[in-house]
Amino acid sequence: MLTQYYTASSIDGFIADPDNSLSWLLTRDIDKDGPMSYDSFIADVGAICMGATTYQWILDNDPDNWAYDMPCWVFTHRQFPETAHDIRFTTTPVPEVHAAMVEAAAGKNVWVVGGGDLAGQFADHGLLDEIWAQYAPVVLGDGAPLLPRRVELELLGVERNRDFACARYRVVR
Numbered sequence: 001m002l003t004q005y006y007t008a009s010s011i012d013g014f015i016a017d018p019d020n021s022l023s024w025l026l027t028r029d030i031d032k033d034g035p036m037s038y039d040s041f042i043a044d045v046g047a048i049c050m051g052a053t054t055y056q057w058i059l060d061n062d063p064d065n066w067a068y069d070m071p072c073w074v075f076t077h078r079q080f081p082e083t084a085h086d087i088r089f090t091t092t093p094v095p096e097v098h099a100a101m102v103e104a105a106a107g108k109n110v111w112v113v114g115g116g117d118l119a120g121q122f123a124d125h126g127l128l129d130e131i132w133a134q135y136a137p138v139v140l141g142d143g144a145p146l147l148p149r150r151v152e153l154e155l156l157g158v159e160r161n162r163d164f165a166c167a168r169y170r171v172v173r
């Protein structure tokens, strides 16, 4: 069981532009069956979590296509509309939520969807094992940061998937 932060990024380390837009990302070419693809990654994931801004992005942009059949924890102080999906809105400390996610995942991996500070909170508690970053060929200059902390990493592998330079790192504790 690994706790992984899998995300796309600009090469200067932003996962959304200053308007919280992913237009710079969603227009790119990727092979769904290629190296480090989303489909192969998600197949091993048993529980996910995300921050409120990421969840709001989904509600604003793709509300009818909730793509996850595993439980999802959304860290937030906001009131979101009720949902039929298995979504648990929480202000519980990260270590307690992580323990619940590991239990729910039943041996599969735990995915921190984002944003970057939430992944950083997992790292602060020594709970983040890996970062998988898919770098799109763009420099954004500003936006939501990939992971606004100093975290030491070991490069485990690199692959090209069409437009993307994909890197997998182990968090060095």
Ligand SMILES: NC(=O)c1ccc[n+]([C@@H]2O[C@H](COP(=O)([O-])OP(=O)(O)OC[C@H]3O[C@@H](n4cnc5c(N)ncnc54)[C@H](OP(=O)(O)O)[C@@H]3O)[C@@H](O)[C@H]2O)c1
Pocket (backbone or CB within 6 Å): 006, 007, 008, 009, 014, 015, 016, 020, 021, 022, 025, 050, 051, 052, 053, 054, 055, 057, 058, 075, 076, 077, 078, 090, 091, 092, 094, 113, 114, 115, 116, 117, 118, 121, 144, 145
């Ligand atoms: N490129 C990609 O693949 C990718 C992946 C994921 C996300 N994104 C995008 O990147 C952007 C990320 O936004 P973001 O950096 O603002 O991050 P975020 O993690 O999505 O949301 C941050 C918010 O989550 C809540 N939160 C975080 N930690 C919490 C905690 N411990 N307890 C309770 N609430 C907590 C807070 O909101 P409240 O206190 O207001 O509730 C905080 O302002 C979004 O636009 C998203 O769509 C891109």
